[in-house]
Amino acid sequence: MDMFRRSLLKGVSASGALAAALAAGILKPTEVLAADEWNRAAFDSKDAGAALKAIGASSATDSKDIVLTAPEIAENGAVVPITVLSNIPNTISIALLSLKNPLPLAAAFDFSEGAMPEMQVRVRLAETTAVRALVKTADGKFFATQKEVKVTVGGCGG
Amino acid sequence: MNRREFLQVLAAASAAGFALDSPDLLAAQGGERLYDLPRHGNVHLLHFTDCHAQLLPVWFREPSVNIGFGDAAGHVPHLVGEHLLKAFGIKAGSREAHAFTFLDFQQAAKAYGKVGGFAHLATLVKQLKVSRPGALLLDGGDTWQGSATALWSKGQDMVDACKLLGVDVMTGHWEFTLGDKRVKEIVDKDFAGKVDFVAQNVVTTDFNDPVFSPYTIRDMNGVKVAIIGQSFPYTPIANPRWMVPDWSFGIQDENMQKTVDDARAKGARVVVVLSHNGMDVDLKMASRVTGIDAILGGHTHDGVPQPVKVKNAGGITLVTNAGSNGKFLGVLDFDMKNGRIADFRYKLLPVFSNLLPADADMVALIEKVRAPYKDKLGEKLAVTEGLLYRRGNFNGSWDQLILDAMIDVKGADLAFSPGFRWGTSILPGEAITFEQLMDQTAITYPHSTLTEMTGEQIKTILEDVGDNLFNPDPYYQQGGDMVRVGGLAYTCDPAATMGNRIQDMRLRGKPLEAGKKYKVAGWAPVAEGASGEPIWEVVARWLRDRKTVTPRQLNAPRLIGLDRNPGLA
Numbered sequence: 001m002d003m004f005r006r007s008l009l010k011g012v013s014a015s016g017a018l019a020a021a022l023a024a025g026i027l028k029p030t031e032v033l034a035a036d037e038w039n040r041a042a043f044d045s046k047d048a049g050a051a052l053k054a055i056g057a058s059s060a061t062d063s064k065d066i067v068l069t070a071p072e073i074a075e076n077g078a079v080v081p082i083t084v085l086s087n088i089p090n091t092i093s094i095a096l097l098s099l100k101n102p103l104p105l106a107a108a109f110d111f112s113e114g115a116m117p118e119m120q121v122r123v124r125l126a127e128t129t130a131v132r133a134l135v136k137t138a139d140g141k142f143f144a145t146q147k148e149v150k151v152t153v154g155g156c157g158g
Numbered sequence: 159m160n161r162r163e164f165l166q167v168l169a170a171a172s173a174a175g176f177a178l179d180s181p182d183l184l185a186a187q188g189g190e191r192l193y194d195l196p197r198h199g200n201v202h203l204l205h206f207t208d209c210h211a212q213l214l215p216v217w218f219r220e221p222s223v224n225i226g227f228g229d230a231a232g233h234v235p236h237l238v239g240e241h242l243l244k245a246f247g248i249k250a251g252s253r254e255a256h257a258f259t260f261l262d263f264q265q266a267a268k269a270y271g272k273v274g275g276f277a278h279l280a281t282l283v284k285q286l287k288v289s290r291p292g293a294l295l296l297d298g299g300d301t302w303q304g305s306a307t308a309l310w311s312k313g314q315d316m317v318d319a320c321k322l323l324g325v326d327v328m329t330g331h332w333e334f335t336l337g338d339k340r341v342k343e344i345v346d347k348d349f350a351g352k353v354d355f356v357a358q359n360v361v362t363t364d365f366n367d368p369v370f371s372p373y374t375i376r377d378m379n380g381v382k383v384a385i386i387g388q389s390f391p392y393t394p395i396a397n398p399r400w401m402v403p404d405w406s407f408g409i410q411d412e413n414m415q416k417t418v419d420d421a422r423a424k425g426a427r428v429v430v431v432l433s434h435n436g437m438d439v440d441l442k443m444a445s446r447v448t449g450i451d452a453i454l455g456g457h458t459h460d461g462v463p464q465p466v467k468v469k470n471a472g473g474i475t476l477v478t479n480a481g482s483n484g485k486f487l488g489v490l491d492f493d494m495k496n497g498r499i500a501d502f503r504y505k506l507l508p509v510f511s512n513l514l515p516a517d518a519d520m521v522a523l524i525e526k527v528r529a530p531y532k533d534k535l536g537e538k539l540a541v542t543e544g545l546l547y548r549r550g551n552f553n554g555s556w557d558q559l560i561l562d563a564m565i566d567v568k569g570a571d572l573a574f575s576p577g578f579r580w581g582t583s584i585l586p587g588e589a590i591t592f593e594q595l596m597d598q599t600a601i602t603y604p605h606s607t608l609t610e611m612t613g614e615q616i617k618t619i620l621e622d623v624g625d626n627l628f629n630p631d632p633y634y635q636q637g638g639d640m641v642r643v644g645g646l647a648y649t650c651d652p653a654a655t656m657g658n659r660i661q662d663m664r665l666r667g668k669p670l671e672a673g674k675k676y677k678v679a680g681w682a683p684v685a686e687g688a689s690g691e692p693i694w695e696v697v698a699r700w701l702r703d704r705k706t707v708t709p710r711q712l713n714a715p716r717l718i719g720l721d722r723n724p725g726l727a
Contacts (some may be wrong), residue, residue: 072634073634075395081406148634
């Protein structure tokens with residue numbers, strides 16, 4: 001157990017896991033990297049189709065080279081840990097959508113040259129939904145994969 | 159002798175007051191040979207699971223409803239009664255038929271006697287450890303919960319009994335409902351240097367650091383054997399999350415693969431997963447993860463006589479499930495030749511109390527832990543006229559009794575009781591003791607509740623729980639049975655999609671109205687800060703008032719589309 005990591009996280013707990021990733025220097029979220037590149041239209045979109053359009057990803061090819069790790073059933077819908085790793089060469093950004101959320105676009109990350117295209121976030125899911133990861137490559141192509149995450153009332157097991 | 163003739167003999171013998179465990183009758187039935195299991199090979203694993211803290215012998219009726227869908231339909235473990243006997247070539251009316259099925263339960267129970275009991279299990283374990291030097295005893299979990307004494311001693315009676323039994327490795331599920339601190343205390347103090355508590359899928363919520371050792375490697379007769387732990391993946395969902403707030407679970411296939419590869423790299427020639435996934439999840443996991451020789455499973459309480467061989471990219475993985483309530487002991491032998499598994503033998507041995515003498519040391523321990531509570535445990539609350547049992551996908555008679563009591567005592571329109579799979583049985587004419595009531599209710603969050611819910615909310619709950627049981631993908635199932643419903647009639651189409659399974663809900667003949675509020679009684683709320691009289695007090699009061707309980711009318715739903723499902727008797 002790394003006590004330094006833990007106290008560091010507590011110190012910035014308001015921003016949760018995102019802060020941990022930032023503190024660890026792994027990635028830089030779009031809004032921090034360049035405030036003027038903040039895609040307000042995409043994050044404010046009220047349905048998945050509009051959000052995808054706003055990031056230019058209306059048509060994406062399904063890919064098995066994107067590793068989307070999410071629980072089958074959420075332990076706590078308020079903080080669902082999701083990891084996306086892209087094994088697609090020349091990945092320049094990864095976006096994550098919770099298709100049934102009121103504001104579906106949950107996160108978007110840009111990766112500068114040489115950065116490993118992996119992100120981990122905790123998202124809030126209001127109900128059972130598919131989460132969809134989109135990868136953009138340097139030549140402007142989009143790839144995607146998705147997984148169903150169940151949000152249940154709980155109890156009654158076993 | 160066919161089954162009908164055999165039952166007639168039994169009935170006649172019962173009527174004549176014969177001792178049915180007499181050597182003659184046992185010989186006729188092959189009882190004495192049941193435990194005569196010659197050693198095979200050089201790697202030996204003994205496995206019990208889901209004993210639910212039953213230290214004494216019990217009655218336990220296997221389910222008559224254990225439905226499988228899609229790929230699981232008609233396959234192990236979703237076979238009941240005659241279908242199960244046929245699949246495994248078990249003779250109808252035999253001792254084993256009684257162990258593995260509900261058929262002729264009352265008659266056969268009287269003929270063959272009680273099952274399980276730690277003192278009898280201890281004798282069997284000792285016997286097998288003599289014939290199988292180096293054998294490891296594995297405990298699949300759900301061991302520290304399920305009885306009054308386990309609840310009142312915070313699991314200590316079972317911890318001590320398991321140490322005496324000689325458990326080598328364990329994993330968990332209901333253990334976690336004692337709270338994270340208590341679990342850690344037992345693992346770090348009581349178990350230190352004696353029992354390895356393993357779980358590859360329990361990590362801290364902040365940095366995913368492992369909470370327990372993912373696996374242990376033991377040297378057995380010159381072979382390195384790895385035992386990987388897999389705790390119940392949905393513990394913080396099916397049970398109160400606030401009891402383990404800093405721990406995260408989940409199935410974690412990828413980490414399982416890494417753990418298997420790691421154990422192999424460290425020299426393990428046999429890799430076994432001690433799992434509390436539930437059998438359907440184990441079967442899917444076995445098809446995805448490579449390098450596992452066997453998954454010894456529990457959670458779903460399926461007594462499966464022989465392993466299922468699952469093919470995957472790396473070869474074949476055996477998947478077993480070893481029943482519940484101390485009723486079975488699984489024996490898996492591997493024969494290693496030139497560093498590889500040449501072949502295996504497996505037997506799921508039923509523990510018949512009257513065939514196995516009680517182990518004196520275990521008897522002494524059990525008497526000691528029970529002594530302080532003896533009067534309370536023995537209180538006779540009422541006599542039951544009907545058979546009481548719980549297990550099955552829909553209402554069993556024990557839960558029906560609990561539902562009926564809640565509706566009466568709380569003045570509710572309808573009632574919900576959780577779809578737990580643990581809980582023993584009581585034969586007609588027997589007294590219901592306080593201890594037996596606790597066998598159905600002994601949990602650390604026993605609050606009974608009365609809540610106003612709209613018809614729509616009631617439907618949402620039924621759909622939600624229905625999906626946890628009937629989702630076609632086992633990774634989205636939780637392994638419990640359907641929530642038991644009292645007062646409300648409904649129709650269930652298990653193969654439908656979520657939101658469409660529950661239909662035609664009626665209360666006293668009238669359709670349930672979506673917008674109308676109803677008084678709903680329940681128990682076992684998973685939310686933090688819940689309050690309410692413990693359910694056992696509510697039911698005990700109701701039983702004491704009655705003195706005699708008539709056979710319960712099961713409020714089972716009308717089922718659609720299951721006419722030929724072999725999971726339904």
